[in-house]
Amino acid sequence: MPDDISTDVLIVGAGPAGATTALALARRGIRPLLVGPLVPPGESHDVLLSGPAVRALTLLDAIPRLPILKIDSAELRCGDGRPRGLAVTGSAACSDGALRGGLIRAATDAGATHLNAKATEIVLLPGGTHMVELSSGVTVTARHIVMATGAPSGSPNGTAVAQRLTGVRLDESIVMRLPAPATSDPRETPVFVWVTPSSEDSVVTVGTAQLGVQDVDLMARALRDLAATDPRFHDAIPIGVPHSGPLSSTFSPEAAVVNDRLHIGDAAGLANPFTGEGIGGAVESGLLAADCIADFVDDPLSAASAYRSRLAASYVGYFETARHAARRYHLTWRVLSATADSDRPFFAKARRTVLLPEGISSLTGTERMELPSAIGAVLAPFLAACDEIGVATIRGEWPFLARLLIAADSSPHERLRPAVPFYAALAAAGRPPSPEYAALGSAIELATLGAMVFLGPGGTPTESRGVDWSSTSVVLAGDFLLAQATRLVAVHAPDIAWSFSDWLGELAALRAERLDPGSGTPAEEVFSALLEFPARIGAQLGGADSDVVETLREYGRLAGRVFLHAEDMLSLRGRPTRLDATRTALAEGRVSDIDPAMPVAGALREAQASCGRASAAALAAVVAVPDETATHILRAFITALAPAPVCC
């Protein structure tokens, strides 16, 4: 029967999500069947590929086939705030048509088969095989089905529109806008506008998206707004007609597998509800689906359940608030608008996390700890467990904050985070740390994030009626994180509940002292206390001798100093800092000890010297720690924390 085909994997839909899955499967030696109509050549628009998406496609060797334009910076404007330049390293723009065509060719070259047809009926047969009728009359039987059919047109929860313009120059930079809410109504949903340059001179694509609306003329409004506020758009002329489509941000891990079919990309509702961006989710979920299928080729049910749980772990932060979704989006939108001009680290992070296509990959700095693989192998599961507990603790009630906790695309054990010295201190006496302490590690990290919320300059009070979102969000987020952290400790490590509360009180008092110009308390005291606690408590719980506990306390204090001096160094050099702060912001927030009036060269020398002294002392202290794994981690942490000094 020549018309009947049998395959391991059938992918329905040949857009970016489906083609990426096909390519990734083919690279793992599985030859899938990719079914979907080709988009007719001609009119197209450009889409944005996030840094992680570009990296993933590079690993699949697909990038050489795509006519991409590299993008390195973004200009973000929230509400009526000033435009901010942000690094979006590794991103790219590509025409939608070329992306689809290039990915399909890459997949077929790698061994996938593409059929230019539609699936008209899919039936799950008893025994777990799927039977699929194609528009070409062919019948396919498949063990795995991947649905990459785009946002369901029946039940979208918003609209996304894209349109090309000519007469606009943007030099390798994208423009992003999140206009302020127009009313006080908490049911108003955010409208996001982005503009990306293309490989054609003076041609750009404008995209806009809004949840909760289906047929408003979003594009006209976006173009009006751009023309009114940005001279670069005065002479813009639309090319062709806008491409409009349903936006689906209705993701839930449970609904990602239906009738044993794996839904990916927009079909799984994975568009970012704030920005409408969907390519990142398409590529990432496509890769996850391919991995899960390749891991369980002979066991479709296990593949499906692995896919569901890995998706749940990756997509934290946007999708979890079924009942309160609209209001929680609105709250986040209010905060982003009201704090557009704030350099407080918490708000800077929130801007990046919620709006940038790269998500949070650059949140903790690009520096990575270098560890022997044997040590990485014991540290990684512990830190992954910390992430899991932390995320599970807050995702239900405040999902956007959960995004601040994790970096979905990087190895958890390479990031600079307080749970690292905590783990090393637990190991200091020579006993491998019990996994049960991950809950405490997570509490320490939630509390550190909460403490960071209270750092930095307060908002400028608003005079009009209504809520002062800047001060309010500091209190709300700080209280929420610290309460959850305290709860984790009370449940999982009641023996240190007192010390934990004492630590929070100490941080509050040190910060308050620091605000008083007459107190003489240096800013580094706050940071010393921040890292002293994880090192001290870890050493105590790990059963270290009292002199080793004392050594680790000192190490923690010094590590806090290294962190602060590193902030100074990076900000003085105009580099992105781990707190996303500038020199001015650090000074105004009384976060730094550097005299804001001091010339840069001298200030940098001073910061480098302080940083060098603190890191040398920390490295020297480590010698007194008996366990080799612990000393390795403690050294690597300091080395990665301290930026290399610049030579004169």
Add this chain to the structure above:
Amino acid sequence: MILADHNERVVRRMVELANSLPVAVRPAVVELAGRPGKLLRASLVAACAAFGPGGADPGRTARLGAVVELLHLASLLHDDVIDRADIRRGVPSAHAKFGAERASLAGLACFSLAGMEAAELGAGISRAVAEAAAGLAYGEMLDVERAFDTRLSLDDYLELAQRKTGDLFQLCCVLGAAEARLVPDVARLLARFGTAFGVAFQLLDDCLDLDPDARSGKPDGNDHLLGVFGAPTLCALHRDHTGELAALLMDPALRPEDGPKVRALVIDLGGLAAARSLAEDQLATCESALTELPPGEALEGLAAYLTLLRETTCPTTSPPTS
């Protein structure tokens, strides 16, 4: 009176703890601790502890009272930052005196004091206190994010009242029950009493906001200006078929002088009566818990709280009987 002794011990402990704070965060906390208000929460701990057969240790009970009052102080300090309130307990608020940032840190210091005191009293205490604090923080968010929502459902309102107010009252009862080592059935009844009492308290407190004579030291109609609509206003909005009240509340030019007009409209639409009847539902839950509790002096003591709540919040009208 025994209750007066208890409250006195609570205040002494609170002031003692507040004075142990580093000087940078001390003044705001000491000031509030020294003006303790009615100590409703701390006294509820003692009222529940009284259900124990042999009574409870007065020293520990007072320290538990200090824990709940400190948690309450922490939330007051932070609420004043959120509401930009100038007055608290009749005097300038910490927010007005020290600014938003220092007031926030003082609140955090208070939270930490409550946590340390709870930890000294036992692991179970720490856990109960932390659970309630988490509920409180979430309730705080629910309360803010619904600002200007003229269509907030009553279910959503009750959820936020339960988190924001009910969880802390429930904690008082749970701590009292734990201290008196009551059997689980009795402890559960007291917890149920506490939650409903807290929600009723919040509903009736919202009703008081509509009575300008009953409120001293609180700026008139501030909540309406902030877009935070209390139960009577929400109930009135549900009956506001012409949209007049919604339009008035959403008017960007709404001023404090418009307070009487808003109030009159809310009352005309039956909002106040509806909110009082919601409170009565909660008080009925409290009463049904009381009928199942063992009779005696302790029960009478607890029942007195319902009378007290009705008396202090419905000064002029008798509550509807439905």
